[in-house]
Amino acid sequence: MNTVNLRLNNGFEWVTSKNITFKGYLFDNDGHFLTPDEAVSLFQTVDGMALLEEVLKQIDGIFSLIIDLPEGTLIATDPIGGFPLLYTRAGTGWQVSDDAGVFARQDRAWSFNEDAQPEFLAAGFVLGNETLVQEIHRTQAGEILFLHHNKKIEQKTYYWFLPEYFTNRSKTRLKHDLKDVFQNVTTRLIDSLQGKAAIVPLSGGYDSRLIACMLKKADYDQVVCFTYGKSNKESEVSKKVAEALGFQWIFVDYNDIDIQGLTKDPVFLDYCSYVGNISSMPYLQEYFAVKHLKEHKLIPEDSIYIPGHIGDNIAGSYVEKTIRTGGNHPCNSSSDIRKGYFNFLHLSADQKSIIDLRLEKWFHSYDPPGYVSDNCYDSTTEDWALKERLSKFIFNSAGVFSFFGYQCRFPLFDDEFRNFFRTLPYAFRKHKALYDEVLSEAFFNPMGVHFPEDGMTKKPLRFKNIKDKIRFMVPYAILKNRLRKRDYICYQRFTEEMIKDLSVQGVKMPKKINSYNALICLWYSHLIKRNLTDRDLSN
Numbered sequence: 001m002n003t004v005n006l007r008l009n010n011g012f013e014w015v016t017s018k019n020i021t022f023k024g025y026l027f028d029n030d031g032h033f034l035t036p037d038e039a040v041s042l043f044q045t046v047d048g049m050a051l052l053e054e055v056l057k058q059i060d061g062i063f064s065l066i067i068d069l070p071e072g073t074l075i076a077t078d079p080i081g082g083f084p085l086l087y088t089r090a091g092t093g094w095q096v097s098d099d100a101g102v103f104a105r106q107d108r109a110w111s112f113n114e115d116a117q118p119e120f121l122a123a124g125f126v127l128g129n130e131t132l133v134q135e136i137h138r139t140q141a142g143e144i145l146f147l148h149h150n151k152k153i154e155q156k157t158y159y160w161f162l163p164e165y166f167t168n169r170s171k172t173r174l175k176h177d178l179k180d181v182f183q184n185v186t187t188r189l190i191d192s193l194q195g196k197a198a199i200v201p202l203s204g205g206y207d208s209r210l211i212a213c214m215l216k217k218a219d220y221d222q223v224v225c226f227t228y229g230k231s232n233k234e235s236e237v238s239k240k241v242a243e244a245l246g247f248q249w250i251f252v253d254y255n256d257i258d259i260q261g262l263t264k265d266p267v268f269l270d271y272c273s274y275v276g277n278i279s280s281m282p283y284l285q286e287y288f289a290v291k292h293l294k295e296h297k298l299i300p301e302d303s304i305y306i307p308g309h310i311g312d313n314i315a316g317s318y319v320e321k322t323i324r325t326g327g328n329h330p331c332n333s334s335s336d337i338r339k340g341y342f343n344f345l346h347l348s349a350d351q352k353s354i355i356d357l358r359l360e361k362w363f364h365s366y367d368p369p370g371y372v373s374d375n376c377y378d379s380t381t382e383d384w385a386l387k388e389r390l391s392k393f394i395f396n397s398a399g400v401f402s403f404f405g406y407q408c409r410f411p412l413f414d415d416e417f418r419n420f421f422r423t424l425p426y427a428f429r430k431h432k433a434l435y436d437e438v439l440s441e442a443f444f445n446p447m448g449v450h451f452p453e454d455g456m457t458k459k460p461l462r463f464k465n466i467k468d469k470i471r472f473m474v475p476y477a478i479l480k481n482r483l484r485k486r487d488y489i490c491y492q493r494f495t496e497e498m499i500k501d502l503s504v505q506g507v508k509m510p511k512k513i514n515s516y517n518a519l520i521c522l523w524y525s526h527l528i529k530r531n532l533t534d535r536d537l538s539n
Contacts, residue, residue, distance in 0.1 A: 002093040011402030024063030033192040060415035072148035079159040081141035081391040094147040118351040122342035124281035125392035131279040141391040162371035197303040204234030207308025213443040226250040228289035252289040254490040262497040275399035283397035305401040311412030316429030334359035344518035377426040491516035498523035
């Protein structure tokens with residue numbers, strides 16, 4: 001028989017009605033926001049995978065769903081995998097949980113997934129349904145699972161970020177359409193906030209600035225903006241944007257953060273367990289800021305965070321850099337994907353080979369429905385990126401908000417927003433061409449938050465291409481110095497504590513890293529190894 005043990009009720013709580021358990025938030029087919037109790041009612045008649053898929057294609061939101069049926073346990077996750085679940089074979093059936101610590105209390109041996117180590121160190125996540133523990137698997141973005149009581153398992157992907165066609169509408173019409181999309185997204189966002197304070201992590205970039213403008217344009221005045229790190233050009237832009245919009249702005253100076261004994265701090269270790277969940281890098285960027293806001297009671301307890309996660313990716317920021325094929329072949333190879341996304345550190349030949357083979361394994365089981373592509377734009381690479389990197393690395397970082405007990409909303413992953421951009425021809429998506437133009441015309445210029453000196457102005461394409469080609473030829477000493485100079489989040493301070501911890505264990509440091517994330521991944525993976533020995537996966 002199957003057993004389900006759910007423990008994580010931070011921010012979003014698990015709601016159970018009869019045989020259905022739900023966590024997250026939903027919009028129905030008409031765009032109405034549903035409370036968890038209302039959401040549960042949508043699935044009352046579901047009796048199998050086929051009917052569940054029909055219902056899932058009529059809704060939008062961030063959620064995980066569990067339905068107990070006579071034959072087994074039916075599980076569904078939203079298109080970005082916002083609340084991943086873990087599962088393993090146990091006894092005559094399956095054990096399911098949202099917390100790896102639940103499995104540690106079983107009287108059985110666990111083994112570290114050495115094959116997944118290279119990709120985790122290089123990109124911050126484990127591919128497919130694997131985790132850093134061989135015997136434990138995790139749910140995937142946009143997936144339906146049926147775990148039968150007899151240990152049989154069925155899997156179906158119901159969501160694909162693949163274009164069924166490319167629109168032939170004019171640029172003028174597309175700009176008008178995108179403005180309508182933003183209006184609809186804003187309406188749904190405001191409806192979902194239900195009058196609660198909106199907290200915007202406001203960087204100097206475009207996505208978070210857009211969200212602040214959307215709220216202002218809707219006359220939603222319960223808004224607090226914040227940024228963090230050490231004072232730099234982006235924090236200055238953030239402050240100017242908040243002031244121009246008339247929103248409260250808070251700066252959390254990371255130079256003042258006490259990090260003594262960080263890797264022994266119970267709260268920090270709980271956080272790493274919560275967001276890492278033995279498959280993703282514990283993202284540190286906003287941890288100290290959100291913790292500071294909560295501990296100093298600078299925002300209401302029922303506040304809702306609205307990060308700008310994934311907006312630029314959906315709009316096309318990576319299309320030219322990693323999804324363009326160059327016209328020589330219709331799809332990128334595994335080595336192309338590895339070069340584009342697995343670059344936190346310099347990989348050995350063996351590590352590259354392992355990652356390439358595991359990417360090939362991922363695509364071997366990849367069976368998408370019909371889609372369109374062209375000679376310079378690989379749709380399947382972008383679909384892979386959404387299911388893997390965006391889900392497990394970028395979006396997973398939002399776990400910091402729920403860890404501290406807050407709900408969050410993701411307007412830039414709205415279904416209408418996604419559908420608009422996935423049908424755009426390559427020319428309108430490379431370097432976010434259409435997106436940036438509409439943001440400037442409809443929001444930034446009329447609302448007084450367009451700052452030409454903000455460093456976000458796009459450089460000519462030829463300079464971007466040259467930069468991408470020569471960055472691997474720059475001496476490492478220069479890259480290392482540049483990494484430190486641009487360390488606006490104080491990652492060097494935080495990772496120094498991890499290096500100390502690893503040194504005590506006799507762990508060798510990577511000789512060359514391109515990102516402090518490599519050190520975080522190394523520390524966390526060794527924490528898992530150490531805890532496997534101690535039979536405790538939770539810390």
